[in-house]
Amino acid sequence: MIEFSNYDILRNLLFATQWTILLSLAAFIGGTTVALTLTALRLTRNPTIQRIVKVYVELFQGTPLLMQMFLCFFGLSMLGYEISAWGAAILSLTFFTSAFLVEIWRGCIDTLPKGQWEASRCLGLSFLQTLRFIILPQAIRVATAPTVGFSVQVIKGTALASVIGFVELTKVGTMLNNATFEPFKIFTLVALIYFVLCYPLSLYSKHLEKKFNVSR
Amino acid sequence: MSLVNLHQVHKYYGDHHVLKGIDLDIKAGEVVSIIGKSGSGKSTLLRCINGLEQYQQGGITVDGKEVTTDDIQMRRLALSVGMIFQNFNLFPHMTVGENVMLAPTIVLKKSKAEAEATARAMLEKVGLAEKFDSFPEKLSGGQQQRVAIARALAMSPKVLLCDEITSALDPELVGEVLKVLEQLAKEGITLVLVTHEMNFARDVGSRVVFMHQGKVWEQGDSKTLLSNPQTDELKQFIGAVL
Amino acid sequence: MLYFSDLLQYSDVFLSGLKTTVELTVLTTILGVALGTVCATVRQYGNRASQRVVSVYVELIRNTPFIVQLFFIFFGLPALGMMLSPWQASMIALTINLGAYSAEIIRAGLASISKGQMEAAKVLGLNFRQTLTRVIFIPAFEKIYPALTSQCIIVMLGSAVISQISVQDLTYAANLVQSRNFRAFESYFVTALMYLGLSILLRFAFNALGKRLFAYRTAN
Ligand SMILES: Nc1ncnc2c1ncn2[C@@H]1O[C@H](COP(=O)(O)OP(=O)(O)O)[C@@H](O)[C@H]1O
Ligand SMILES: [Mg+2]
Numbered sequence: 001m002i003e004f005s006n007y008d009i010l011r012n013l014l015f016a017t018q019w020t021i022l023l024s025l026a027a028f029i030g031g032t033t034v035a036l037t038l039t040a041l042r043l044t045r046n047p048t049i050q051r052i053v054k055v056y057v058e059l060f061q062g063t064p065l066l067m068q069m070f071l072c073f074f075g076l077s078m079l080g081y082e083i084s085a086w087g088a089a090i091l092s093l094t095f096f097t098s099a100f101l102v103e104i105w106r107g108c109i110d111t112l113p114k115g116q117w118e119a120s121r122c123l124g125l126s127f128l129q130t131l132r133f134i135i136l137p138q139a140i141r142v143a144t145a146p147t148v149g150f151s152v153q154v155i156k157g158t159a160l161a162s163v164i165g166f167v168e169l170t171k172v173g174t175m176l177n178n179a180t181f182e183p184f185k186i187f188t189l190v191a192l193i194y195f196v197l198c199y200p201l202s203l204y205s206k207h208l209e210k211k212f213n214v215s216r
Numbered sequence: 217m218s219l220v221n222l223h224q225v226h227k228y229y230g231d232h233h234v235l236k237g238i239d240l241d242i243k244a245g246e247v248v249s250i251i252g253k254s255g256s257g258k259s260t261l262l263r264c265i266n267g268l269e270q271y272q273q274g275g276i277t278v279d280g281k282e283v284t285t286d287d288i289q290m291r292r293l294a295l296s297v298g299m300i301f302q303n304f305n306l307f308p309h310m311t312v313g314e315n316v317m318l319a320p321t322i323v324l325k326k327s328k329a330e331a332e333a334t335a336r337a338m339l340e341k342v343g344l345a346e347k348f349d350s351f352p353e354k355l356s357g358g359q360q361q362r363v364a365i366a367r368a369l370a371m372s373p374k375v376l377l378c379d380e381i382t383s384a385l386d387p388e389l390v391g392e393v394l395k396v397l398e399q400l401a402k403e404g405i406t407l408v409l410v411t412h413e414m415n416f417a418r419d420v421g422s423r424v425v426f427m428h429q430g431k432v433w434e435q436g437d438s439k440t441l442l443s444n445p446q447t448d449e450l451k452q453f454i455g456a457v458l
Numbered sequence: 459m460l461y462f463s464d465l466l467q468y469s470d471v472f473l474s475g476l477k478t479t480v481e482l483t484v485l486t487t488i489l490g491v492a493l494g495t496v497c498a499t500v501r502q503y504g505n506r507a508s509q510r511v512v513s514v515y516v517e518l519i520r521n522t523p524f525i526v527q528l529f530f531i532f533f534g535l536p537a538l539g540m541m542l543s544p545w546q547a548s549m550i551a552l553t554i555n556l557g558a559y560s561a562e563i564i565r566a567g568l569a570s571i572s573k574g575q576m577e578a579a580k581v582l583g584l585n586f587r588q589t590l591t592r593v594i595f596i597p598a599f600e601k602i603y604p605a606l607t608s609q610c611i612i613v614m615l616g617s618a619v620i621s622q623i624s625v626q627d628l629t630y631a632a633n634l635v636q637s638r639n640f641r642a643f644e645s646y647f648v649t650a651l652m653y654l655g656l657s658i659l660l661r662f663a664f665n666a667l668g669k670r671l672f673a674y675r676t677a678n
Contacts, residue, residue, distance in 0.1 A: 156524070163622060190529075198520075307579075308597055
């Protein structure tokens, strides 16, 4: 058996943290892109599209992220699409992130007074102009705080990638635990690292929310 | 024999000296109207009498017992002092009847039947017997305030404190609430009310207390005081509200 | 090709997994919301020190993944001499997790109740406990009921992770079946649908309860 000093443990965990961060970033970027597209589609007010988006959201919010990961990883490869753990993790986290962001942003857009749309259209602005100059600037102001807040859920969500074998922080934690039999120390450290990643974002989100509430 | 007695009461919010040595003596059966400009300390005075606010110097007694904000004292005090708020503060999730029965059942430990009988009688008194099973939000402001009065009366308080209880009402609803108060006054209930209704203060009240800058500036028999104010401040105040 | 009919012979496995998941969900939803209510009350009305303690708990849980919390409790605590079965560890982890999230939600509900309600109860002679249970809680819960419902569903879905410490829940059943018949897609797909059904059911149950608790909204 290899001996692990505290230094070794920490070094391994911190190295794995890079993958957690990378996966979080990829999922967040992927999720934001999909969510933006879906939100834009939704704004067209086409009832069929809106229904499809709604089903999408309910499907991914109503099933476990872990199940989505299994489906992406084992399910797709069974169907003949070879996919790495990394790919499956990004794919499922993108679904997961986008479903929640679409819903969060819908709430933000809905809080804008309906009169804003009508007033702008009366002024002769086109749909896109209204969106670009009237709705988006306001919606973005409202949406920033909850979006930053949700990024914490994304980071925590990446921990599930360990289950399909992607080597990130949690996975390295379990591996180190198997090697050292020091679960208390290892999982305390793992939890602390996640905390250090997430807490500043939580604080920032709260700060933005306060700032926004004061300014209006 | 005085029912409510304040002796040299001082109250501070931080550095802000709000009540500056209040002396006031109220006897059973009196109807005392407290008038004065906004910010002169009227609400604070009432809230000190029923223990919602702590005062820093002096003494207050109700029915001969010292008033403190101590939890147990406060609950004993609740048995003798009723309070009605500007915003009614009815409990939205309870029916009118449940609002009135709540304290008699869980504080006075009355049986449900007994509490219900009291509640019905009190609602009858304020003219809302038929609203027993309605929820507060379905009532007009005037009706809600009358329920609040019934709720306070159900505890058979010795003195009823009213803080601008008609100020949040639409003008056409003020009358119905004042009528109930007038009825109570006739029955001999001790009332201490902060009010801007000068006619009511003059016609129904027995005494008017004018507060200015945290002090009892002038007080006396309601008709005399209002028709013949002594200080410039009261003259000015009466001029402004009439 | 997909062969969903291959799953039929494993319906017992699925049903027993479903049962475990439902049982744990019901239990931890009740315990978690209860814990959250206590913590929210302390956070809103308690003294400085106890507020601080609750804040630390809430922030620690909200900023770490559930799976790590679960591993910490299941693997970590025995190292301190606290032996827990997988089922016990899961129940504790889920309760603590929901407790923290619901504390934050419920506190917002408490904060939304006007000070006047508290004072009205006080001058009627209600003590603090009576004021909370009779006057404050129901309107406070009404304010945050949709958020609380969603959070309970999120925690229920998150419970899929307990299969990793071999609690024989629905996800465990799915893993077992696909390891036997190698029909991973079908197995996970059907399981995902069952979770979807559970989400809908849980929301339905919350709505039904809400209709009773907040009847004053709809009464005339
Ligand atoms: N909770 C409080 N904290 C700090 N200052 C207060 C508070 N309540 C009232 N005050 C101040 O005390 C003074 C008297 O207030 P109040 O008794 O409400 O006056 P009134 O009822 O006569 O309008 C005001 O200057 C007010 O700003
Ligand atoms: Mg006032």
